[in-house]
Amino acid sequence: MAEKKKAGAFDIRVVIAALIAIYGVVLTILGIIAKQSEVDKADGININLWGGIAMLVFAAIFIAWARLRPIVVPVGKVDETSE
Template sequence: MAEKKKAGAFDIRIVIAALIGIYGVVLTILGLVQSQPEVDKAAGININLWGGIGMLVFTALFVLWARLRPIAVPVEEESSEQ
């Protein structure tokens, strides 16, 4: 039976979560500091704030998924043939 190793940082879910998390933080900060006329353009909804919060929730779910169900990669044994 081959040994298995966790993918860890090379798991694509972590990469996707990091990218969406960065955008989520930027949008959340922008939503908190933007002026009222910008909010009025979006029918009174602070779309940057709500979009950023949604992205942060999505990031948390992706990280939770990666932690609870990690990808197991089989480890190949090196042969000593020359």
């Protein structure tokens, strides 16, 4: 029976979550320091703040998904006869 190992940091869901989280942090900070004139342009909605929060929630869901259902890859000898 082959040994199994989790993909860990090489799981694409972790990479996607990290990128979205970085953008989410930037947008959230921009939303917090937004001037009222910028908020008024968006019909009174602080779209940077809400967009940043949504991205952070999305990133948290992706991380939870990667932690709860990790990708398992088999680890073992490579069969050289199949090449």
